[in-house]
Amino acid sequence: MSDETLAGSSELRESYELCEALTKQFHTPMWRATELLPAPVRPYMHAVHGFFLWTDTIADRDGTSAERVQRLARWSAATREGLRSGGSEDPVLRAFVDTVWRWDLDRALVEETLRTLEADCVSPPLFETFRDLRRHLRGVTGATFELWCPLLGVRDPEVLALASLLGEAGQAVDQFEDMPEDLAAGRCYLPRADLRALGLEVSDLQRGERPGALAELVRMQLARWSALLERAAPVTGMVEREYQPFLHLLVLGAHLQFDETTLREERVFAQGLDPLVSADGALRRPVWPHPEVDAVPEHVAVIMDGNRRWASEQGRPASRGHQAGQLPAMRLVNAAMRLGVRHLTLYAFSTENWNRSQDELDALFEAMGDAMGRGAEWLHDLGVRVRWCGRRDRIDPSLASALTLAESMTSNNETLSLTVCLDYGGREELVEAARALAAEAATGAIRPEDIGLADLDRNMYVPGLPDVDLLIRTSGEQRISNFLPWHLSYAEMVFDPTPWPSFGLAQLREAVSVYAGRQRRFGGTVPGPARPTEPTRSQL
Numbered sequence: 001m002s003d004e005t006l007a008g009s010s011e012l013r014e015s016y017e018l019c020e021a022l023t024k025q026f027h028t029p030m031w032r033a034t035e036l037l038p039a040p041v042r043p044y045m046h047a048v049h050g051f052f053l054w055t056d057t058i059a060d061r062d063g064t065s066a067e068r069v070q071r072l073a074r075w076s077a078a079t080r081e082g083l084r085s086g087g088s089e090d091p092v093l094r095a096f097v098d099t100v101w102r103w104d105l106d107r108a109l110v111e112e113t114l115r116t117l118e119a120d121c122v123s124p125p126l127f128e129t130f131r132d133l134r135r136h137l138r139g140v141t142g143a144t145f146e147l148w149c150p151l152l153g154v155r156d157p158e159v160l161a162l163a164s165l166l167g168e169a170g171q172a173v174d175q176f177e178d179m180p181e182d183l184a185a186g187r188c189y190l191p192r193a194d195l196r197a198l199g200l201e202v203s204d205l206q207r208g209e210r211p212g213a214l215a216e217l218v219r220m221q222l223a224r225w226s227a228l229l230e231r232a233a234p235v236t237g238m239v240e241r242e243y244q245p246f247l248h249l250l251v252l253g254a255h256l257q258f259d260e261t262t263l264r265e266e267r268v269f270a271q272g273l274d275p276l277v278s279a280d281g282a283l284r285r286p287v288w289p290h291p292e293v294d295a296v297p298e299h300v301a302v303i304m305d306g307n308r309r310w311a312s313e314q315g316r317p318a319s320r321g322h323q324a325g326q327l328p329a330m331r332l333v334n335a336a337m338r339l340g341v342r343h344l345t346l347y348a349f350s351t352e353n354w355n356r357s358q359d360e361l362d363a364l365f366e367a368m369g370d371a372m373g374r375g376a377e378w379l380h381d382l383g384v385r386v387r388w389c390g391r392r393d394r395i396d397p398s399l400a401s402a403l404t405l406a407e408s409m410t411s412n413n414e415t416l417s418l419t420v421c422l423d424y425g426g427r428e429e430l431v432e433a434a435r436a437l438a439a440e441a442a443t444g445a446i447r448p449e450d451i452g453l454a455d456l457d458r459n460m461y462v463p464g465l466p467d468v469d470l471l472i473r474t475s476g477e478q479r480i481s482n483f484l485p486w487h488l489s490y491a492e493m494v495f496d497p498t499p500w501p502s503f504g505l506a507q508l509r510e511a512v513s514v515y516a517g518r519q520r521r522f523g524g525t526v527p528g529p530a531r532p533t534e535p536t537r538s539q540l
């Protein structure tokens with residue numbers, strides 16, 4: 001924390017540092033996201049979250065219900081007095097009150113959250129409908145997200161409303177994470193109408209005796225929350241560029257935890273969810289076992305189609321579709337790792353895509369450059385190796401720089417290889433490889449009769465890229481569009497009608513299940529090896 005950021009006593013500085021420590025302890029993903037904000041803003045964001053996290057801890061701390069109510073009442077009174085007077089002797093309140101006064105934050109939002117937590121503390125929650133649940137989550141977290149919007153330089157009502165939606169979705173993630181603990185304490189944050197519709201009682205959630213109904217209950221919640229999160233996502237582009245990585249990571253984190261819930265389904269009631277980021281900052285998760293799938297493709301390639309169609313259906317410009325299409329790429333990396341895929345190749349921009357308007361190209365390159373710039377460190381932390389497959393002489397310099405930097409940063413990683421096909425054309429790749437071999441033959445470096453498959457492979461854009469096992473094309477089109485013709489020779493193909501911005505773990509898992517149900521013969525009469533092998537020269 002710099003002297004320029006906070007001019008005040010050492011006590012005030014220590015209070016801000018305490019709030020940061022509380023945020024890191026109780027909500028590591030939020031702490032990590034806040035680290036992406038400009039340095040002068042971070043202490044104030046930590047003060048807001050540190051205060052509300054400590055308030056929640058006071059409300060949930062051990063003791064009888066009456067004791068918790070009394071503790072929270074004393075804390076709420078101290079908070080209200082601090083906001084009225086402009087100061088406090090409490091180390092957490094000191095930083096929070098200073099932030100509210102310094103930034104002229106809306107105190108009515110603080111009051112809304114305090115009243116919601118007070119009501120939750122008095123009696124176990126009971127929500128009849130999803131609307132009732134949303135009112136509660138709005139008070140718990142939606143109001144908090146709205147409160148800190150001025151720290152990002154915005155007070156526009158539309159932005160505040162979307163930030164509140166994002167907060168609600170974030171709180172839904174917390175509820176999935178804490179599900180076993182809450183159920184054991186007699187708290188169920190699910191609409192009772194949903195339970196009745198499936199013939200379930202709250203006690204059934206703990207016993208797990210009706211897995212089919214429990215899985216359907218989870219899917220019902222995910223459908224609603226995913227739709228709300230999609231509504232909130234445009235907020236990431238409604239603030240200045242320097243604040244966007246913070247919001248992008250919050251949106252991505254919620255999506256990844258919803259994807260994790262998709263994997264666990266009814267098991268979330270007994271297992272909950274591990275936090276996306278552990279206390280030591282680790283991001284990696286092991287492969288999720290799925291016994292119903294006995295063969296996972298080693299290499300999955302995806303033609304990411306449907307950005308413009310998705311935008312048109314939403315009544316938005318094509319540029320918005322390209323922006324929305326960046327998040328699913330990050331989600332797919334996480335999904336591939338959880339399912340055990342080792343190689344993932346994405347068709348981001350073809351040589352034929354240059355035929356689009358300059359405005360659309362500019363928007364597309366800007367969206368991809370921003371996504372790669374934001375995501376490079378995240379990919380590196382996951383152990384992902386990034387590689388660029390395609391021409392490197394025509395792409396927008398800022399995008400080329402971001403992708404080249406990601407390649408360099410991640411070059412020693414081995415958990416998953418992510419190949420980004422950018423300015424790529426399959427026929428052009430083969431022609432360039434043939435030219436390179438012809439040049440070698442002309443100099444005598446190789447004899448034409450000695451040229452084999454391996455020689456052509458080493459002259460491809462990405463030498464050693466393994467054959468594709470599973471090709472997925474989104475948005476319903478059924479063609480390969482000049483994509484990886486050398487590597488698709490024996491690939492299984494799945495054409496999914498889902499437009500790319502809506503493609504996620506559920507769709508990938510379904511495609512992998514389809515792949516596992518097919519028999520791969522590689523031209524033979526019985527199922528063959530994982531992939532065909534080239535005969536040695538002694539066998540020819």
